[in-house]
Amino acid sequence: MIDRRLVSHFDWWLLLLVFILAGVGVASIYSAAEPGARGLGQIFAVKQAIWFGLGLMVMALVFSFHYHFMDRWVWIIYILTVLSLAWVLVFGKTVSGSQRWISLGPLAFQPSETAKLTAVIVLAHFYSRSGSASGLGLREIALPAALLFVPFLLILAQPDLGTGMVMAIIAASMTFYAGIRRRTLVFLVSCGLVALPLLYMNLKDYQKERIKTFLDPDRDPLGAGYHIIQSKIAIGSGMFSGKGYMEGSQKALSFLPEQHTDFIFAVLSEEWGLLGATALLILFFAFLWRGLNAGYQSKDPFGAYICVGVVSYFFWQVFINTGMVMGILPVVGVPLPFISYGGSSMLVAMMGVGMIQNVGMRRFSYD
């Protein structure tokens, strides 16, 4: 039943890297919990390990069927994504002002996270048909862009500007990868310049405020700005070799906000220093390289687009998250894949791994 070639082409290195990254994540989460609440750290760490276990199953599920089904089911995937986003807006759980979660019994899940991968599949579907050496024209870009605009708006309405932006950046990355005619590029950029102010005027005040803070974090030195200075102190004080595991003093005094979720990289950098943080970046690089390798070896453009799309999803999450923690990018809610605490983020990351494995495993199959 199972083709032996499927097993022999499974990328064990990629899986090993994922195990290491997730292990680093669980360890950091354990350390990041507040002092005197070590029990809490255990709870978070155990929960994260459970999420990873579930993620492995999701990964297995995703690579169990041929990736061409993603191509054929693109409409079903798209419609399910849009419906779940709409569902969130109507019935979703509100946490600190944003409506992002669907309750699944005891678990809460963010459909906006899966929307990022949906964007990858939709674009792979269209670009694998329309892409050519001469590059994409307006006609080829218009339909997928219009399709993705719907989930994009639904995500902005939650409101979750960070996730919406990441989705847009992934889409842009895949479009650039596919190649785009210069004339079309110029046209799109000028269209964007005209449309942005119009779009902006139609936003609600608080959404404008978010965008302003997005563009200029100094606007909010008591909120996001304060987080940034604390996280910069944590990272910087780690110096070359770090203060040692569980020894971070910034985090120990709970100066770091949301340290086990979006700011986990600061905890890790404080405790492991430049050595540890660089090692983490190298791990991510190796992981992304394996992903691109799967795309490179894929026998069809759809597989390659899937791999490049998923890799860009991981890359931008890593870049934006660490960039924001280090104070070179605005603070938006983007988790660090495999490391940040959170079930949705972990499951979707593992889905992405499954997609890469799927393409890599079937590079010689011809059905």
Added chain:
Amino acid sequence: MGTVIRTDWTDHSRRRIPGVLVFILAGLCVLFVRLYQLQVLDGLEYARLSENNCVRIQRVVPARGLILDRTGQVLADNRPSFDVSITPSDAKPVKNIFPLLREYLDLDLKIWGPRLLKAEKEAPFTPVVIKTDIDRDRLAIVSAHSLELAGISVQTRSQRSFPLGASFAHLLGYVGEITEKELEKSGTGKIAGDMVGRTGVERMFEDQLAGGKGGRQVEVDARGRVVSVMRTVPAAPGNNLRLTVDAGLQAKAVELLGEETGAVVALDPFSGRVLALASTPSFDPNLFITGMTARQWAGLVNDERRPMHNRAISGAYPPGSTYKVITLMAGLEEGVVNQETLLYCPGFYSFGNRDFWCWKRGGHGPVKAVQALAESCDVYCYRVGEQLGVDRLAYYARSGGLGAVTGIGLDGEARGLVPTMEWKKKHTGRPWTKGETLSVAIGQGYNLATPLQMASLMAAVANGGVLYRPQVAERVERPDHSVAHRFVPEVLGRLPASPKNLAIIKQGLWEVVNTRNGTAWAARSEKYGIYGKTGTAQVVGRKDRENFLNQTSSHRRFQDHAWFTAFCTPKGLPGIAVAVIVEHGGHGASTAAPVARDLILEYMRMSDPSADDEKAPSEAAAGVTPTTASTYTPTTAAAFTPVEGRRESP
């Protein structure tokens, strides 16, 4: 099978993948460079900041917007409050200054001694606030002895104050610390410890009054002392709010109610603007801010007269005979009666096997519409109500704004109740009986209305039929006094009455006050034409109530509530519509009417430069209580009929 397998793809897409890898590598290199900068180049500086633990945020709470009356008088103000705090580590050891704390700050060491010793052990660098809002004398003492008092510091804070105290408590509401639940919901950047409007105008316009919070990022040393200020965000003061009420008129309303339990609502009939909105007994809203003792709090909540209850908008009472305006309007509009229809009142009306009494046991004799209102004939209204049926009455009551909130915007507004057949079936399970319609027609039975609704109804009658939404705010002003928002009158609907029928009703209301047989002859004014209607809301509904009332010792508690609704719209002067209720005040004419009359005269005196002839203010106080009402003599030579001589419908 949709997937395209293209032969030229290796020439294109595959060739681009190494480029992607290079791009990613470049991105990660940027991150590495930044890491190197933070951890190696600037590492020592960050390590120093980290060791000193180090950067804190100090919030600066903006001054809350002022609330002013329509003339600009300040109703809600801010004043500085001085708080004393002690940082245990700086007192070294804290025990040594205990005697000084007792001497200079009058601190109860039985309570504070153990607390401070505990704080010294657990969080020695965190300041503990030991006394809030000290007076200036004590501030001087603390400042003078600052050298002895190591570790003691004084902070200034802006604190709400209500200079007019109790008279505006129900309208303005008060402020209090934000609760955890509100924090979860808000998402507006508020933090624990922030003061927010709890009730009344303070709550209704919270967004305008609150302002934007500011603060400082500061670097502190090991003692918690500020070493340097890193960044500052100035606090944006809140907007000021100009209300439509008049502080003078409000004060008069409270004065007129005196010791009574009751409420007064005064509106501008041509806009729905609230001129006064008072409820007694009241409470001092300042106590909610400076903190009250457990005993004061218990006194407030356990007081039988419920001083926290805003009777003007939350108190729902049977409207009594003031409801007859609705009955008459319905009867005239539906053609059940006209101006000339004569109905005979023998003092009772036999319906089924029961007699429904008129308040005038001897009977009014033949009665027409205007007289029915003027003399408050119950039999006339029984017969009109009987022919209309309760549902047609309900239509007119609803059109007059009863049975629904006016939407004034203040919390806790009661809807009142307009009974219908369907309503009774739904809520009691029993069918409507026709006799109940008779009670409804004279404003008793299931009927309930708030003083605000009745004032609003009177305003509509006064202005020719337009029902306005009562409006408390006139405009929002920015701190630089420019107008941020102006509130305009909002029309809720129109009374379903022809001008002709409205004129008949007005004539009736005129005769209530201005004819000898009218039920409120005592409330007339020679100079200004006052229209009005008395009402009595039954508290005890039993048949032998007279005997019952005579037997019970706590007589007052079972007395009826007294209503008076009125308006006055003299040419060339601003008009006013008023509703007054005095709980257990007995008859509307004796207790409520003088309040309404004197309030109207006060308003006219304020608006009319030539108004001194009729001295309302000095004599007003005399008209408040029923016992002194009979001693009041109008300035005219006309003979005075003591109000006790008049009886109102039950």
